Amino acid sequence: MTSPFGQTRTRIATRHALIAPDGHVKSKLPGIRGAGTVVLINQAMGARFAQLLVTFEPGGGAEFAAGEIETCGYFENGGASVTIGSQKAKCGAGGFFFVPAGEACTISTPARGTRLTLFQKKFEPLAGVAAPRAVIGEAGKVKGEPFLGDPDARLQVLLPDEPAFDLAMNVFTYQPGATLPFVETHVMEHGLLMLAGHGIYRLDDSWYPVASGDAIWMAPYCAQWFAAIGKTPASYLYYKDVNRAAL
Ligand code: UGY
Numbered sequence: 001m002t003s004p005f006g007q008t009r010t011r012i013a014t015r016h017a018l019i020a021p022d023g024h025v026k027s028k029l030p031g032i033r034g035a036g037t038v039v040l041i042n043q044a045m046g047a048r049f050a051q052l053l054v055t056f057e058p059g060g061g062a063e064f065a066a067g068e069i070e071t072c073g074y075f076e077n078g079g080a081s082v083t084i085g086s087q088k089a090k091c092g093a094g095g096f097f098f099v100p101a102g103e104a105c106t107i108s109t110p111a112r113g114t115r116l117t118l119f120q121k122k123f124e125p126l127a128g129v130a131a132p133r134a135v136i137g138e139a140g141k142v143k144g145e146p147f148l149g150d151p152d153a154r155l156q157v158l159l160p161d162e163p164a165f166d167l168a169m170n171v172f173t174y175q176p177g178a179t180l181p182f183v184e185t186h187v188m189e190h191g192l193l194m195l196a197g198h199g200i201y202r203l204d205d206s207w208y209p210v211a212s213g214d215a216i217w218m219a220p221y222c223a224q225w226f227a228a229i230g231k232t233p234a235s236y237l238y239y240k241d242v243n244r245a246a247l
């Protein structure tokens with residue numbers, strides 16, 4: 001909702017950011033047509049990855065050429081056909097995919113209003129380990145596991161948890177009142193999209209009310225904690241860099 005007094009929940013800090021939907025400005029990016037794309041997070045903010053929100057118009061599509069960048073995607077609603085090399089599948093809401101560096105990807109025939117979140121980063125190969133494989137899947141088929149033993153805070157790990165993969169894409173779902181069990185402080189960076197519900201996100205020394213549609217960037221070592229509030233579950237999609245050496 002537009003504020004008549006120029007207020008917004010959006011806050012861009014040095015080590016974290018909250019981007020509320022009221023400030024979104026769409027741009028046209030190479031390889032993406034018939035769509036508006038909001039670059040929510042990228043290097044200009046201080047991040048080492050990019051988080052994009054693509055909203056397709058009928059007849060839109062996207063082609064990502066093979067290169068050093070890897071891409072993973074999640075369909076928040078709608079859906080489209082996804083082709084990665086010889087793999088092709090129709091994804092609906094909750095569909096997700098991973099395009100390894102060095103492989104091309106095509107997204108075609110999106111349903112009207114399809115919202116697709118993309119995370120992109122430069123792939124870091126691991127000596128002696130084969131490159132990660134392409135993945136196309138459905139979040140609805142991935143079991144949510146209790147997080148550190150809490151059945152009210154469930155984590156769906158969408159991509160294979162293997163050394164070949166240098167990123168993770170997960171969905172975290174909290175029942176009302178459930179929380180992250182402690183204030184996490186870690187080297188891994190996060191990009192996050194609130195998919196449903198409401199909550200309070202602690203980022204460094206600030207506490208923010210958050211709701212579905214909000215995006216968050218957490219730099220390495222950004223202190224982070226979440227509590228779900230309201231009467232319905234809260235869930236978020238998030239990116240994390242994983243499985244690589246500290247130095
Ligand atoms: O995987 C994570 O680091 C996750 N527990 N962080 C978060 O939800 N902010």
Ligand code: MN
Nearest residue numbers: 184186190224
């Ligand atoms: Mn974390």
